[in-house]
Amino acid sequence: MEWISDWLKQIILLVLIATFIDLLLPQQSLSRYVKLVLGLLIILAILQPILQLLTDQLSVDQLLKGDQNASKEAAIPSIATIQRQAEEIKSNQQHEWIKTWKSNFEQQLKKLLDQRYPQLVRQIEISVEWKDQQPHLNQILFILRNPNSTNQKVDPIQIDPFIQRDNVEQKRNQQHLKDLIQKDLQQFWGIDPKKVQMEFE
Amino acid sequence: MIQVVGLGVVATILILLVKEQKPMFAFLLATFVGIVIFLTVIGKITEILKVLAHLANQAKVNQFFLETILKIIGIAYIAEFGAQVTRDAGQGTIAAKIELAGKILIMVMAIPIIITIIETIINILP
Numbered sequence: 001m002e003w004i005s006d007w008l009k010q011i012i013l014l015v016l017i018a019t020f021i022d023l024l025l026p027q028q029s030l031s032r033y034v035k036l037v038l039g040l041l042i043i044l045a046i047l048q049p050i051l052q053l054l055t056d057q058l059s060v061d062q063l064l065k066g067d068q069n070a071s072k073e074a075a076i077p078s079i080a081t082i083q084r085q086a087e088e089i090k091s092n093q094q095h096e097w098i099k100t101w102k103s104n105f106e107q108q109l110k111k112l113l114d115q116r117y118p119q120l121v122r123q124i125e126i127s128v129e130w131k132d133q134q135p136h137l138n139q140i141l142f143i144l145r146n147p148n149s150t151n152q153k154v155d156p157i158q159i160d161p162f163i164q165r166d167n168v169e170q171k172r173n174q175q176h177l178k179d180l181i182q183k184d185l186q187q188f189w190g191i192d193p194k195k196v197q198m199e200f201e
Numbered sequence: 202m203i204q205v206v207g208l209g210v211v212a213t214i215l216i217l218l219v220k221e222q223k224p225m226f227a228f229l230l231a232t233f234v235g236i237v238i239f240l241t242v243i244g245k246i247t248e249i250l251k252v253l254a255h256l257a258n259q260a261k262v263n264q265f266f267l268e269t270i271l272k273i274i275g276i277a278y279i280a281e282f283g284a285q286v287t288r289d290a291g292q293g294t295i296a297a298k299i300e301l302a303g304k305i306l307i308m309v310m311a312i313p314i315i316i317t318i319i320e321t322i323i324n325i326l327p
Binding site for chain 2: 006009010012013014017018020021024025029030031033034036037038040041043044045047048050051054
């Protein structure tokens with residue numbers, strides 16, 4: 001507030017001096033000119049705060065920037081930074097949650113399938129999508145051992161004419177297994193059979 | 202004040218006496234008395250100006266304002282004095298020229314102020 005009082009004092013004194021000088025002036029012919037200049041001086045004194053603002057090139061942007069700098073100095077992060085950090089934490093949390101959920105589900109799946117079909121499951125790959133604040137199952141990929149190789153440790157010697165017939169039978173077996181597993185999954189967890197994929201080694 | 206008036210009256214009587222014989226001396230005397238009166242008054246003006254400058258400094262008036270005002274007063278007084286002396290000598294045209302010079306100089310003083318004001322107004326307007 002000090003500058004306002006200084007500013008007002010300056011204007012008042014200038015007006016006083018101007019009046020005084022108007023009286024002191026010797027002749028009428030020059031007084032008009034002197035009055036003009038004194039009037040301009042008073043206008044300048046009135047405009048001085050605005051003039052200072054303009055000469056310092058203070059724009060609103062700069063003032064805002066100044067505020068940001070001040071907040072940086074005071075070690076208070078801006079709202080944008082806080083929001084960014086919050087997003088980072090959120091995405092990290094989601095990531096962790098998905099990871100835990102996946103590993104738990106994988107363990108349970110493996111446990112169940114191992115009980116029912118021992119030695120069959122080799123690997124389970126689950127793909128999950130984050131939707132509506134919770135994980136959604138996209139697809140489950142089972143990599144299974146060949147049922148024939150798991151059940152029969154020693155393969156019988158195969159004779160050529162039978163190979164084709166064996167292959168057809170193997171495929172039928174595989175399809176049957178697939179159907180069984182899909183059915184189980186639907187029964188236990190209500191998983192859509194379309195989401196379940198199987199590959200045999 | 203009495204000194205100034207006395208000096209003026211005496212000088213006028215002397216000039217009236219001398220004018221018939223030597224008009225040249227009459228003019229010189231008039232100029233001299235004029236200078237003496239001006240010098241006596243200028244001392245007082247200096248005091249007034251000092252008071253003004255002191256007040257202005259106390260009120261933190263910008264030095265630029267004070268300088269301009271003092272320069273204007275100086276120009277006005279000197280131009281006035283010169284014009285009167287020449288007018289006394291019967292040279293009205295030269296007196297007018299001196300006054301013109303005074304006016305122009307005062308206007309020259311105003312130029313930076315006018316420029317600043319106009320620039321400010323232009324900057325304020327979008």
